[in-house]
Amino acid sequence: MTDRAVITTEVPAMTVRTAELLMAVLLALCSIGLMVKSAELRIGWVPDRGPGSGAWPFWLSAGMLLACVATMIRWFRGTTPESRNLEPYMTREVALLVGISAGSIVFLLVVTHLLGIYVALFLFLLFYLKFVGRHSWLITVSMMVLVPIFIFCLFEWALKIPLPKSITEPMFYPIYDLMYS
């Protein structure tokens, strides 16, 4: 009973072969989408103005579609190494590692929108260093303080590129006064 339960609940990993076809189909659909979007503008010859605004991206997208079709044909014929590869495209372990990293960057960007980049950096470093890397509090806190200061000094002070601060902007007014006075 237990074995049967395991067999029925376990999701088989997608093979590289399946991923190759799926990716080619997805990219072909994207190419068609781009062709449709480009065709909203003129794709033919406009008198005295040359090719229409949509011509360049339209024909490039058509080329992309042809390249995807070629990949699909090669998949059916088993020409590419990927079309013959029956190993998993992504193991559960890799998916977890990649998911944590990509997810933490999404978290960094969402918090940047809500609370500004410096609070986001602070929380991102806390999460990555303490909970993912399991580093000591000394290293974690040092990095949480030093990295935002370094980023501020380099980008905002030396290179004069203001970074997004959202609702925390007023907290920086005294520093701006010091910088620009």
Add this chain to the structure above:
Amino acid sequence: MGGLAEAMQPLNFMMIIIGCALGLLIGAMPGLGSVNGVAILLPITFIVPPTAAIIFLAAIYYGAMYGGAISSITLGIPGASTAVATVFDGRPLAQAGHADRALTAAAVASFVGGTISVVLFTLFAPPLASFALRFGPAEEFALMIMAFATFIGLGGDDIPKTIFSILIGLVLAAVGLDIISGQPRLIFGDIDGFLHGINFLVLAIGIYGIGEMLWTLETTKGEVMVHKVQISLDRMKSNFKDIKNYIGTTSLGSILGYFVGTLPAAGATPASLMSYGLAKTFSKDPDSFGKGNVGGVAAPEAANNAASTGSMLPMITLGIPGSPTTAILLGGMIIWGLRPGPLLFTENPEFVWGLIGSLYIANFATLVINLAFIPLFVKILTLPFSILAPIIYILCVVGGYAPTQTMHDVWLMLLFGVVGYLLRKLNYPVAPAVLAIVLGPLAERSLRQSLLGSHGDVTVFLTRPISATCILIALALICYPVIQKLTRRRRRNLGMGQGQG
């Protein structure tokens, strides 16, 4: 000699040293290249005389060209698009514990590239400038077709996937306002962020920053970045002995880089990628390219440094910038009250020759600073992955934000990073997409101008000698893998026939 004496003036010499060091730092920062450094630091040069100012900015330009290789090798992220090709072999070398070898090769090749190009600049400025002037839109477009064909013919990757990569890069470059009619194009979901187009750095940092980190996570499981890193006097000696193995490739790349750099349509990025392709073609072991061949580091580094000098040629002699960085330098010259063009040589000789003299010195100064700090750069790799990864992610996010200062671009960068990683797992080459997004606007403009000028007659590319030559070379490059495949099949069949006989 007068130029060297001018460059050796205490103020000018100090400007060279500070500029080189700053350039190295800026170039090494992912997302920041010479163009950012020169643009941001241009206003502070108004406090010094024009000659010292141009020397300072040229030193930053030079230093950033060297610095781009540092992050390409030690972090796997190109500091700027000009160092994209350096990642191809620099990163595998670093991962195999040979970061010091790759950095030495990059420094030496940059020095050779810089030196050869400065000599060429000094000797052949007038005839080359007039040759570059003959390039019209048809020639520019044909030259770009040749650059793309290099990837198809010599890239060694799956051809339909390479073509897809080139085309998607060109389509991404077309997003935003149409360069001729001003109409909005490919504005997905009517999101305003697409109106200003997609900056090439967004794609480059996404693919080579985020995507590379995800790839490293998969291959190392986050445990180690590099298995072994050693720095010793013996290793340094052996690294210098290595020079003879890539000096030929480096010299060829330097000359190619210089010539490509002089063309306003091209520049350091295509020069470095073309040089990489050439090095791979002429190598005795082309299969080792992309897996850690030191020649694959030296060739693009020599070319991008040579191209940076080359791009100054049309700026000084004709008043036409050869690259975005020289466009800013040109703007600076006008602010300083100078008139760029042929008259500059007679009206302000101390300025021109001081700049040329400073290039010789900056080249040497950057080599010394770079080599002295190689152990420090290599130390970066010994950091635990769980410390290095968040730092790189942060630099990518800030680097992705810096060029346009919109969060929209940072989200796009993340999307490109994840999609690039998923595509890379299926052997889609990503470098052609990066080249295509850089050259896309120029390619479209030159194609449309050519067709408009010829009233839609596409034979315009075949009736002009220079463009016809470029198109023929491009066709030969595209046919090369097919011919190679047929030859191999014929040989195999012959071998089987002989075996049976």
